[in-house]
Amino acid sequence: MKRILIALILGVMFIALNALLINFASTQALNGTDAADSAAIMLTPVMKPDAFMFPTPTPGGPPAAPGWQATSSYMIGKIVVSIVFPESNGGIDPSTENWSMERLTQAQSQVIAGINWWSERDPNAQLTFIFTSPLTVETSYEPIIHPVFPEENLWIGDVMQSLGYPPPSSDYGYAIAVRNYVNALREQYQADWGTVVFVVDDENDPDHAFADGLFGYAYFNGPYLVLTHNLNGWGTEHMDAIAAHELGHVFWAQDQYDFGNASQLCEDRSGYLFAENQNLNRADISCLINEPSIMRGDVDLAYATNSVDPYARMQVGWNDTDGDGILDPIDTTPMVTITNFPTMPVLSRVVVYTGVAQDISFPSNSPMILNATINNIATVQQRVDSGTWHTTFPSDGVFNSATEQFESRVLLPNGTYTIELRAVNSQNNISNIITTTVTVSSTAPLYTICLPLILRQNTN
Numbered sequence: 320m321k322r323i324l325i326a327l328i329l330g331v332m333f334i335a336l337n338a339l340l341i342n343f344a345s346t347q348a349l350n351g352t353d354a355a356d357s358a359a360i361m362l363t364p365v366m367k368p369d370a371f372m373f374p375t376p377t378p379g380g381p382p383a384a385p386g387w388q389a390t391s392s393y394m395i396g397k398i399v400v401s402i403v404f405p406e407s408n409g410g411i412d413p414s415t416e417n418w419s420m421e422r423l424t425q426a427q428s429q430v431i432a433g434i435n436w437w438s439e440r441d442p443n444a445q446l447t448f449i450f451t452s453p454l455t456v457e458t459s460y461e462p463i464i465h466p467v468f469p470e471e472n473l474w475i476g477d478v479m480q481s482l483g484y485p486p487p488s489s490d491y492g493y494a495i496a497v498r499n500y501v502n503a504l505r506e507q508y509q510a511d512w513g514t515v516v517f518v519v520d521d522e523n524d525p526d527h528a529f530a531d532g533l534f535g536y537a538y539f540n541g542p543y544l545v546l547t548h549n550l551n552g553w554g555t556e557h558m559d560a561i562a563a564h565e566l567g568h569v570f571w572a573q574d575q576y577d578f579g580n581a582s583q584l585c586e587d588r589s590g591y592l593f594a595e596n597q598n599l600n601r602a603d604i605s606c607l608i609n610e611p612s613i614m615r616g617d618v619d620l621a622y623a624t625n626s627v628d629p630y631a632r633m634q635v636g637w638n639d640t641d642g643d644g645i646l647d648p649i650d651t652t653p654m655v656t657i658t659n660f661p662t663m664p665v666l667s668r669v670v671v672y673t674g675v676a677q678d679i680s681f682p683s684n685s686p687m688i689l690n691a692t693i694n695n696i697a698t699v700q701q702r703v704d705s706g707t708w709h710t711t712f713p714s715d716g717v718f719n720s721a722t723e724q725f726e727s728r729v730l731l732p733n734g735t736y737t738i739e740l741r742a743v744n745s746q747n748n749i750s751n752i753i754t755t756t757v758t759v760s761s762t763a764p765l766y767t768i769c770l771p772l773i774l775r776q777n778t779n
């Protein structure tokens with residue numbers, strides 16, 4: 320009941336997710352009705368609500384780089400994926416399922432194919448998926464015999480405990496444990512985002528689904544998605560398409576199939592860009608477009624035809640407003656601030672500036688997603704009298720973070736000079752330029768510097 324209550328509270332707070340969360344609460348009523356409708360299952364295996372969301376806390380203060388709770392804010396960049404196969408050991412539930420190496424290998428290749436499918440959909444997303452070595456992890460439970468809600472915590476928590484990420488004893492502690500694991504992977508593999516794919520053995524289960532009828536589902540914002548191997552009898556060879564669909568959810572794409580709830584609207588919004596769901600396929604409502612998409616019902620066809628509609632693209636962060644080939648969430652601009660000027664006469668004629676360069680996030684339009692940039696400061700440069708740009712010195716030895724401190728040293732003969740400083744980020748976007756005038760004399764303390772700063776936008 321607590322889950323349903325939280326879901327309803329969130330539904331009030333976040334109108335965009337209202338439909339999904341209400342459906343979440345009514346999942347039980349919708350499931351288990353498809354046994355006599357196998358044709359519908361064959362065509363549209365994910366007609367049930369299959370995307371939910373954990374009520375993760377929103378910490379204060381906008382971080383430059385993605386924070387702990389932001390493990391899948393937009394589908395751009397480097398993404399680490401851990402495929403986990405729970406294996407029951409009979410400790411609590413009788414063990415009725417046992418993975419074979421052959422089926423593990425088959426499932427793994429299907430999941431990898433389905434996730435990699437996204438990387439070909441837009442080269443500007445600069446997607447690289449890193450798959451860690453697949454893990455078979457013991458659990459005392461037999462996952463497939465349990466309903467997802469409210470019992471997924473049993474086996475997921477147990478699996479995370481076995482993996483060395485014990486769930487804290489708080490609400491949704493098992494999901495916190497998974498997100499801790501994802502954050503550790505992100506750190507280890509220097510990835511921008513990450514997620515876990517749990518693949519549950521269902522070979523001997525009569526309906527090849529969890530006890531509440533779910534067989535493939537995911538959470539907006541992750542930190543994981545779940546697939547049963549035989550997908551409610553639909554077949555293991557379709558895992559790739561379902562994995563692709565569910566990964567869309569992890570990165571905030573909404574369902575576009577009609578699961579029979581009138582609160583599903585074309586105007587529902589989701590994702591970092593908070594885009595509408597205007598390819599929603601509802602019989603009684605006309606949305607703006609109507610085309611095949613991995614987020615709609617006919618997932619197999621959409622997968623085979625490489626179809627992602629423009630609204631699902633926008634929901635995962637793929638929009639390029641200015642058409643420069645850099646998608647909006649990573650079309651960021653760095654900013655340079657000088658923290659220390661050469662206020663003392665420098666007899667060696669070395670003029671020293673120190674400062675900070677920071678990449679400024681593209682602002683999130685979503686009330687649920689914090690601003691975050693995955694770009695780094697690639698370099699901070701200085702030049703004298705409009706000459707050649709020279710790289711300054713990063714304080715930590717290398718320019719590779721969203722925020723970098725730097726030191727600029729310029730050796731100058733006597734004279735008066737204009738010195739400019741700028742930063743360039745990993746998308747080759749250039750910061751404001753800081754301009755100062757400095758006069759150097761080596762014979763007397765005649766050194767002066769003319770401030771204040773002149774800030775202007777750089778255009779080259």
Ligand SMILES: [Zn+2]
Pocket residue numbers: 365368369370564568573574
């Ligand atoms: Zn779905």
